Amino acid sequence: MSDYSFFNDVCSYVDKAGKFTEHPIGLIEQIKACNSVYKFNYPIRLADGGYHVITAWRVQHSHHRLPVKGGIRYSSNVNEDEVMALAALMTFKCALVDVPFGGAKGGVCIDTGDYKVQELESITRRYTTELIKKNFIGPALDVPAPDYGTGAREMAWISDTYTTFFPEQINAYGAVTGKPVSLHGIRGRTEATGRGVFYGIKEAVSIAEDMKALGLQPGLEGKKIIVQGLGNVGYHSAKYLQEGGAIITGVAEYNGGIYNEDGLDIEELLQLKKSSGAITGYNKGKAVENSLEMLEYECDILVPAALENQITSENAPNVKAKIVAEAANGPVTKDAEAILLKKDVMILPDLYLNAGGVTVSYFEWLKN
Ligand code: GLU
Numbered sequence: 001m002s003d004y005s006f007f008n009d010v011c012s013y014v015d016k017a018g019k020f021t022e023h024p025i026g027l028i029e030q031i032k033a034c035n036s037v038y039k040f041n042y043p044i045r046l047a048d049g050g051y052h053v054i055t056a057w058r059v060q061h062s063h064h065r066l067p068v069k070g071g072i073r074y075s076s077n078v079n080e081d082e083v084m085a086l087a088a089l090m091t092f093k094c095a096l097v098d099v100p101f102g103g104a105k106g107g108v109c110i111d112t113g114d115y116k117v118q119e120l121e122s123i124t125r126r127y128t129t130e131l132i133k134k135n136f137i138g139p140a141l142d143v144p145a146p147d148y149g150t151g152a153r154e155m156a157w158i159s160d161t162y163t164t165f166f167p168e169q170i171n172a173y174g175a176v177t178g179k180p181v182s183l184h185g186i187r188g189r190t191e192a193t194g195r196g197v198f199y200g201i202k203e204a205v206s207i208a209e210d211m212k213a214l215g216l217q218p219g220l221e222g223k224k225i226i227v228q229g230l231g232n233v234g235y236h237s238a239k240y241l242q243e244g245g246a247i248i249t250g251v252a253e254y255n256g257g258i259y260n261e262d263g264l265d266i267e268e269l270l271q272l273k274k275s276s277g278a279i280t281g282y283n284k285g286k287a288v289e290n291s292l293e294m295l296e297y298e299c300d301i302l303v304p305a306a307l308e309n310q311i312t313s314e315n316a317p318n319v320k321a322k323i324v325a326e327a328a329n330g331p332v333t334k335d336a337e338a339i340l341l342k343k344d345v346m347i348l349p350d351l352y353l354n355a356g357g358v359t360v361s362y363f364e365w366l367k368n
Contacts, residue, residue: 124161137162215322234251
């Protein structure tokens with residue numbers, strides 16, 4: 001799949017939808033285009049005295065509404081195509097939930113596990129400074145937020161750097177969202193994406209007619225669910241789904257998964273992940289070394305809540321879930337989508353299902 005382009009996949013959805021409109025072809029081209037793609041390299045000093053050159057991006061997909069909005073991802077797999085696709089998804093996500101922002105996304109190509117906290121702080125502060133230099137951040141211009149590999153701590157560093165440069169700006173705290181509550185953040189932002197995933201699934205399974213077509217009973221109660229990813233989105237989605245009566249039978253992490261047909265305790269799994277860095281040592285379930293296999297396990301609802309490109313044309317024919325709930329951005333490729341739809345699998349699309357995060361970011365921005 002080396003020729004796979006996430007951005008092309010996203011664009012092909014626009015082409016598909018565009019056919020249902022009267023828009024001229026040139027306008028569809030403009031809707032797809034990334035307005036600004038900024039790639040930059042900068043050095044940071046390591047704790048041992050050495051240096052690393054960091055490669056990073058900020059992509060502003062659409063300026064039709066300002067500021068543009070979207071998270072910053074820290075991952076060693078970050079690349080330009082990915083950041084462009086994620087920025088485009090932000091445009092469509094904001095439009096769908098009528099949050100008045102254009103779409104953007106940032107990426108820093110690092111494995112966070114390779115760096116000490118002070119080094120991550122240097123990486124984040126310098127990233128922010130580079131954005132300031134080029135006018136790529138500001139409460140009325142471009143407002144970052146957390147994404148894969150980042151959280152409230154990183155947003156606090158960004159906010160502190162930004163306000164240091166612009167102490168006179170009365171709106172300066174609105175230059176980034178997802179900040180800690182004690183540093184001008186907003187209650188509920190951390191849980192917001194997972195909470196939205198929960199409500200989206202709960203609503204979908206409440207429609208008796210649709211459930212009948214899938215051979216399922218209406219309601220969350222007793223639904224067997226496998227979640228991929230126990231990060232912020234995966235954990236909160238699983239927690240609320242479990243509290244809502246569903247049974248979490250599997251959790252797949254990048255370094256191994258856990259399965260138990262009778263259900264897992266999400267809080268216990270999170271504690272284990274925090275203390276040991278993995279969940280495979282959990283003694284009330286079967287460890288699954290190659291956790292990608294779990295996407296093909298028997299379940300009612302599959303919740304990919306990690307990264308894009310997880311359900312592909314290779315594993316889609318083996319997916320047994322009746323509902324695939326896209327908590328992550330772009331977890332099902334376009335080719336895989338066609339296969340799943342042919343099998344009558346219901347897909348709850350990412351830009352609807354995970355829009356809770358940016359929605360609460362909007363409230364934080366407004367408050368700031
Ligand atoms: N990174 C999140 C997303 O993909 C949140 C973006 C934001 O709050 O601006 O939707």
